[in-house]
Amino acid sequence: MTAYYAQLLVNGIIAGSIYAMFAVGLAMVYGVFKFINFSHGELITWGAYLTLMFSSPPFSLPVYISIVPALLITVGIGLAQDRFVYRPLRQSNPIAILIASIGLSYMLRNGIRLCWGSDLHTFDLPLSTGILLGGVYITKIQILMMLSALLFFCILYFLLTRTLLGKSLRAVSDNIELSAIMGINMKKVTWTIWVLASVFAGSGGILLALDTSLDPMMGMNSLIKAFAAVLLGGAGNVWGALIGGLFIGIAENLSVAFISPDYKDFISYALIFILLLFKPRGFFGIAGGVR
Amino acid sequence: MxxxxxxxxxxxxxxxxxxxxxxxxxxxxxxxxxxxxxxxxxxxxxxxxxxxxxxxxxxxxxxxxxxxxxxxxxxxxxxxxxxxxxxxxxxxxxxxxxxxxxxxxxxxxxxxxxxxxxxxxxxxxxxxxxxxxxxxxxxxPSDLLQGVGVAELTNSLGYKEVVLTYVNNDWGVGLAEVFKAEFTASGGKIIDELPHGEGKTDYRSEILRMKRHNPKAIVNLTYIKEGATILKQAYETGLNVQWLMGSASKSPKLIDLAGKASEGVIGTYPTFSQxxxxxxxxxxxxxxxxxxxxxxxxxxxxxxxxxxxxxxxxxxxxxxxxxxxxxxxxxxxxxxxxxxxxxxxxxxxxxxxxxxxxxxxxxxxxxx
Structure with missing residues (x-):
């Protein structure tokens, strides 16, 4: 019986680390540009599909190599989103940007359908039984998922606290006008945010696809969880997003012990409602900004 | 003209x-x-x-x-x-x-x-x-009849206690109802019953629930994609059971998607004598x-x-x-x-x- 709950907990941590990777980009973009990027989910999907493309004919690269060009193109998509849609709209009203991001999300998702169809795809990885650790099964991909999330967040921590770029990023999110007056290179900061958001989303998408499979809706479905994580952590708070993601992953997986598994998404949606009603700034969103 | x-x-x-x-x-x-x-x-x-x-x-x-x-x-x-x-x-x-x-x-x-x-x-x-x-x-023949077909299959293979899972839509729920009625009427017991969502990519929580009861056989009334994902993830989590399925999953695509995890599945399909x-x-x-x-x-x-x-x-x-x-x-x-x-x-x-x-x-x- 303990093995059962331990397995639920491990499943929760795995799911949570991926949610956190999706949430961090969303939180950063919100922290600096003050809008919710609905097309963030599509960076997840494109990352995964591009890896599939480079690992199948005519490219036929090994999966671990295909990740490189796939992530580069995903970053390109992220930067293009900003250059061609969000930057021209930056001074217009927030609703316009919101609607634009929803439109962009549809466009990118249907682009996936156009190129690869709506059918389910999988990476042809050899199937093997997971490793048994103290009654808990865990696959190699799942271990990789947790390690990647850990590594990514460590790098992010050093970037934000130990480098000038990171410090200017945090300054910009505190006050964008003042930072510009103080001579912070806004172009570089904007660029960094989109690169980080795209790399986190794209890598998370690839890992998720390796663990399960690919379909055009995978980004959209994960985005809802990422929203919940961001709300929980406090909009704009990177560390809040990490803890929020883990919390949601663990909560919904532990809920399986009590409610039918098919309704476990209920937990993340219920959390969104409760938080918006009682704690609209999240648990860590005391001061906002990228921290 | x-x-x-x-x-x-x-x-x-x-x-x-x-x-x-x-x-x-x-x-x-x-x-x-x-x-x-x-x-x-x-x-x-x-x-x-x-x-x-x-x-x-x-x-x-x-x-x-x-x-x-x-x-x-x-x-x-x-x-x-x-x-x-x-x-x-x-x-x-x-x-x-x-x-x-x-x-x-x-x-x-x-x-x-x-x-x-x-x-x-x-x-x-x-x-x-x-x-x-x-x-x-x-x-x-209507799909509903398959519920009866699968119940007969389960009985004839000698499984008296099974876990039942089905795709959570009109078709799956209807099929599961028919199976349940037929199987319990013939003395069978359903240890646990759980729906699974259509088109999901992660069924690990569902599989864990199925595994909890250590069943010998699981009746899985589902489609090809969902069926393949469940078989694959069950294999990864070390769930070793006899899978019993309907004709909606009978397709070479199931084997393409699930690979060796699909070995040994038994199912029914409507047929006639030639x-x-x-x-x-x-x-x-x-x-x-x-x-x-x-x-x-x-x-x-x-x-x-x-x-x-x-x-x-x-x-x-x-x-x-x-x-x-x-x-x-x-x-x-x-x-x-x-x-x-x-x-x-x-x-x-x-x-x-x-x-x-x-x-x-x-x-x-x-x-x-």
Whole structure:
């Protein structure tokens, strides 16, 4: 019986680390540009599909190599989103940007359908039984998922606290006008945010696809969880997003012990409602900004 | 020139109002002759024409020749709707053979029912068709019957306690209800029962729940994609059980997606004996008319549908659709066609017998 709950907990941590990777980009973009990027989910999907493309004919690269060009193109998509849609709209009203991001999300998702169809795809990885650790099964991909999330967040921590770029990023999110007056290179900061958001989303998408499979809706479905994580952590708070993601992953997986598994998404949606009603700034969103 | 045009119009008029021409009785057919189902549509058409030829060679219907007016639906629901509207309003036909694929068939059901036109299906399995109405019949067994088929399979393999999981939609829930009723009535016990969402990519929580009870067998009523994902993730989490499935997952695609995790799955599918005299007659007729061609998918069902229709038209009191409908129900009782007993029940469905499939060495074979 303990093995059962331990397995639920491990499943929760795995799911949570991926949610956190999706949430961090969303939180950063919100922290600096003050809008919710609905097309963030599509960076997840494109990352995964591009890896599939480079690992199948005519490219036929090994999966671990295909990740490189796939992530580069995903970053390109992220930067293009900003250059061609969000930057021209930056001074217009927030609703316009919101609607634009929803439109962009549809466009990118249907682009996936156009190129690869709506059918389910999988990476042809050899199937093997997971490793048994103290009654808990865990696959190699799942271990990789947790390690990647850990590594990514460590790098992010050093970037934000130990480098000038990171410090200017945090300054910009505190006050964008003042930072510009103080001579912070806004172009570089904007660029960094989109690169980080795209790399986190794209890598998370690839890992998720390796663990399960690919379909055009995978980004959209994960985005809802990422929203919940961001709300929980406090909009704009990177560390809040990490803890929020883990919390949601663990909560919904532990809920399986009590409610039918098919309704476990209920937990993340219920959390969104409760938080918006009682704690609209999240648990860590005391001061906002990228921290 | 003018005379030529006038004559052409007259001829066209005569052709298009086929049911009026003396010596011919016409019925309609909405068939996918173009589009993605065209590969099957051609076979359906050939099987129907074979049956019509045999009927006409044997003296036709009340001395008249049976004629099938084919209308293409471009394999789409939209095309099916326009095709059936033409057959009902312009050709004024009392009986129409419906289009393949359940969604196309369901699109035309209400139109036929509202216009009191008899609609027959030869290859649509969706359970929802049962509720289409009193003018809708099918010679193909409903998916719901599979619930019974899987229960019989479970019993005969000696599993008294199983975990039941099914795809969480109308089809899955309906199928699970039938299975449960049948299985518990025969003394079986369902240890746990859980729905799984359609189209999800992660079923690990569901699998964990199934595993909790250490079942020997799991009945999994689902589609191909969902089935493959569950089999794969169950394999990864070390769940080693006998999987029992229906015919909706019987596809080489299941093996493509799940690989070796699909080995040993046992399932049921609707089938019929190829040893009956009826089947042999069909086979001989087919080889004579289309030498060197393989019998098409569902060809036998299409053949039976036309044969049964001819019997109904023969014994109908008039050519009104109500009379034909009464006659159709009557002649179907105890009628043994190529695909077995075609007696319509009160909702226009037929019974079926089930075969068994299993996956062995990466391919689907009959389970013995």
């Amino acid at each position: 003018k005379k030529f045009i006038f004559n052409s119009i007259t001829v066209l008029f005569l052709i298009s109002t086929g049911s009026v021409i003396a010596g011919e009785i016409s019925v309609g057919s909405v068939t996918p002759l173009t589009g993605k189902l065209a590969v099957y549509g051609e076979g359906f058409q050939q099987a129907m024409l074979l049956a019509a030829d045999e009927i006409n060679a044997a003296g036709g219907i009340k001395g008249n020749n049976l004629k099938i007016v084919f209308e293409d639906n471009n394999s789409t629901s939209k095309g099916s709707v326009s095709a059936i509207r033409k057959l009902i309003t312009i050709d004024k036909l009392p009986l129409i053979f419906g289009p393949a694929s359940s969604s196309n068939f369901l699109a035309v059901c209400p139109i036929a029912q509202d216009n009191k036109t008899i609609l027959l299906a030869a290859e649509s399995a969706a359970a929802a068709i049962t509720k289409c109405g009193s003018y809708v019949f099918r010679v193909f 040893e009956t005299p009826q089947y042999k007659t069909f086979k001989a007729g087919w080889e004579k008319k289309y030498p060197g061609k393989k019998t098409p998918v569902f060809g036998e069902y299409n053949y039976d549908m036309v044969k049964l229709t001819a019997l109904a038209l023969e014994s109908a009191a008039s050519d009104s659709s109500d009379d034909i409908r009464d006659a159709l129900i009557k002649v179907s009782q105890g009628y043994i066609g190529t695909t077995g007993d075609k007696s319509f029940d009160e909702s226009g469905d037929v019974n079926a017998s089930y075969g068994r499939w299993t996956i062995k060495d990466g391919s689907i074979t009959d389970y013995k």
